[in-house]
Amino acid sequence: MNTTNFDNTKYLKYINYKNIKDFNYNQLEILAQELRDFITEVVYHNGGHYGSNLGVVELTISLLRNFDPEQDKIVFDTSHQSYIYKILTDRKEKFHTLRTFKGISGFSKIKESKLDHYGAGHAGTGLSAALGYAKARDILKQDYNVVAVIGDAALTCGVTFEAINNIGQYPSKLIIVLNDNEFSISPNVGAFSIYLKKLRNNPFLVKVEKKVDEVLNLLPINSLIKNFIIDTKNWIEEGFTKVVSPSIVGVIFEEFGIQYIGPVDGHNIKLLDEVLLFAKKLEKPVIIHVLTEKGKGSKEAQEHQEKLHGVAKGKLKISNFIYFSTDEGLKVEKKEDKKLKTYTEVFGETIIELAKNDDKIVAITAAMPSGTGLINFSKLFPDRFFDVGIAEEHAVIFSTTLALKGLKPVVCIYSTFLQRAFDMLIHDVALQNIPVLFVLDRAGIVGEDGPTHHGVFDLSYLRMIPNFQIFVPSNELELKNILYTVLQNLDKPTAIRYPRDNIEGLNNDSKFSIIDLYSWILKYESSLSNYNKKVAILATGRLNRFIPKVISLLEKSNIYSKWYNCISIKPLDNKVLSNLVDYDLILTLEDNVLAGGFGSAVLEYFNDNFYNKKLNLLRIGWGDYFVEHGAIKELYDFYGINEQEIFNKILEKVDLDVIKIGVSNNESV
Ligand SMILES: Cc1ncc(C[n+]2csc(CCOP(=O)(O)OP(=O)(O)O)c2C)c(N)n1
Known part of the structure; x- marks a missing residue:
């Protein structure tokens, strides 16, 4: 899929942020449909x-239409x-990538476009x-608008509340658009989401589009007061909602000094235009409560809101292609073996099995x-399951007591989101040595979601604690037996990390066994007797997959090797390490940053001992x-983490003048 063809579109081919004001509402309705079709095709492909x-x-x-990016x-x-913002600003032609x-x-x-702020x-x-932008403008005496678009689930984050607290303290001209679709990835949870639901249904706040007098006529107040309000020129400045909303549901934002407007139908462009134009005139913080439907325009997405929050390649049902004449080029990565489950699935099944026999097990997730x-755990054990919302810091402290x-x-x-709770891991869990089990999914690179989501720091940030x-x-x-063994006797802070990937299924036996958690597993030892050099390979997690081919190449180069699968990162298996000192090379492999990770731990061990x-x-x-961001294999190849590159690096390091051998797919040890 190298190009996009906009010829068949009526307006999308012409539109950009500079001319979007020139289109009328009928045209914009058609444009909205074209944008939805375009997004559908691109998401289908990518x-x-x-x-x-x-x-x-x-x-x-x-x-x-109302702000100049x-x-x-x-x-x-x-x-x-x-996505829509990217298409309508400066990335329409490249959006298929x-x-x-x-x-x-x-x-x-911000590196992708100067229009991404x-x-x-x-x-x-x-x-x-957004508050930082607003304050910078005020201090530098500049003139621009600041708009923050935030979902109803992100609104419940602790960080957001810290910001709201601060916006009240340093009020500044700032527009917050609260995009309320009642969904996080799953249905939104928590008391605040219930509060938002009440605001949605507050009869006195419905429809700013109604003229003030129409709304006032709905209220049980006498006509003198009504006329007074209507005649008051600055009714809008006073806070429309405050005037017309008696005490059915108090508007918390207003108590914090943020003017509330809404709820507003978020699919009515004309109404949104009016409200944004009005909000722009206010010289103070304002929150516009916009109601939208997640998945609007797609029956499939509306019916399966959770499943279609984020979609894998090729997973949408799509009948006609408008922007790409064929679906040629759709590269859906095939599961290597259909029978393979994911790490996540195996964890989900295992934790249920364990919880059936141990009523002390409780599970916590942050949205x-x-x-x-x-x-399935949440359905089977609703009293022992907690979805705390997007609140990783809270989740960790909550677990300690x-x-x-x-x-x-x-x-x-997820590994990347636990970064949020770094202080809690140290201050609340580890310092008090409280036995909590952390299960870090999406550890290692995650692929297309990219750098904000790669879980490549956890070995470093956990190992130091x-x-x-x-x-x-x-x-x-x-995975099963580590979970089983740890939960049999959970007596200290413990982390298990694994990637978003299929998991190799060894021995599908449902029985659990207690294992020696701290001993690395010897996977292979060369039988070469007359060899050039000796290499020890210490591999972690899914990077073990590369090793059989690397070893077969080493054998052809007459290099002796010993391969350990290092299931314990902390503590290290000192017994194994102490026997490696006479090796010509010790190789460590980890799906983590090198700084402070597994290899660093091994380096520290040898340096100290x-x-x-x-x-x-x-x-x-x-x-x-x-x-x-990119496909996982592509990223591994680009950064030189694959069989051939590992082999080449070993050769360089052991300083051998051997002919480099290519990898063929049927090599095995
Ligand atoms: C700190 C953190 N935790 C979890 C997530 C995973 N996550 C991505 S989007 C999302 C839901 C966002 O919902 P909302 O803010 O309401 O936006 P919507 O998708 O509904 O527009 C979650 C939980 C995240 N991105 N960041």
Whole structure:
């Protein structure tokens, strides 16, 4: 899919943010449909965030009719819903490369365009970033508008509340567009979402489009007061909603100094135009409560809101192609073996099995019940399951006191999102040595979601914390038995990390066994007797997959090798390490940044224990850069983490003058 053909479109071919004001509402309705079709085709080909983007088509059109992205600062919270903005600003022609390597990112990115004013991927950053822009404008005496677009789930983040607190303290001209579709990835949770629901239904706030006198006529107040309000020229400045909304549902935002407007139909461009034009005139913080439907325009997306929040390649039902004449070029990565499950699925099944026999096990997720494989657990054990919303910091502290009362909390958070709770891991969990099990899904690179989502820091940020132990399974049996063994006797802070990937299924036996968690598993030992050099390979997690081919190449070069699958990152297996000092090369492999990761731990071990020996250590992992977005294999190849490159690096390091041998697919050890 190298190009896009806009010939068959009526308006999309002409439209951009500079001329969007010139279109009338009938034309914009057609444009909205064209945008939805375009998004559908691109997401069909490339995967991506679907429902959220279909829901903000009219809202984004209206934003670009009322604000100038060259001057004004439009900040998307999380920014998974910024596709329409990208298309309508300066990336329409390139949008078919969405989420592909070197292509358009699935999130806002200041490096990608000067019209992206803030990069994101993690939820809850929008209001803080917007307030910074507003304050900078005031201090520098500049003149631009600041708009933050935030979803109803991101609104419930702790960070967002910190920002709201601060906006009240430093009121500044700032427009917050609250895009309320009642959904996070799953249905939104928590007391605040219930509050928003009440606001949605508040009869006195419905429809700003109604003339003030029409709304006032609905109110049980006498005509003198009505006339007074209507005659008051600055009724709008006083806060329309305050005047007409008695005490049915108090508007919290107003108490914090943020004027509330709404709810507003977020699919009515004309109405949105009116409201945004009005909000622009206010010289204070204002929140516009916009109601949208996630998946608007697609029956499939509306019926399966959760499933179609984010979609994998080729997963949409699509009948006609408008922008790409054929669906040629659709590269849906086939599962290598259909029987293989994902790590997430195996975790989800295992935790249920374990919880059936252990009523102390409780599971906690931060807005990712399906992503972390906990949906069935939540149905089977509703009293032992907690979806705390996008609140990773809270999730971690909450788990500590559950543990102090003797429960066994299993906190399931993606590696990248647990970064949010770094302080809690140290201050609340580890310092008090509280036994909580952390299950980090999406550890290692995640592919198309890119640098905001790659889970490549956890080995470093966990390894440095005293009291923590860290395990990395590489197949189904290991994952099951690590979980089983840890939960039999959960007595310290523990982390298990695994990637978004299929899991190799060794021994599908449903029985669990207690395993030796701290001993690395010897996978292979060469039988070469007359060899050139000796190499020890210490591999972690899914990178073990590369090793059989590497070893077969080493054997052909007459290099002796010993391969360990290192399931425990902390503690290290010192017994194994102490026997490797006479090797010509020790290789470590990790799907983590090299700084502070597994290889660093091994390096520290040798430095501390064998400082008088000359050791040759090669660490393979991610360097001092952010890994871009793209297909996982493509990223591994680009950054030199594949069989051939590993072999080449070994040869360079052992300093052997052997002929380099290529990898063929049928090599095996
Ligand atoms: C800190 C953090 N935790 C979890 C996520 C995963 N996540 C991505 S989008 C999303 C839901 C966002 O819902 P909302 O803000 O209401 O936006 P919508 O998609 O409904 O427009 C979640 C939980 C995240 N991006 N960041």
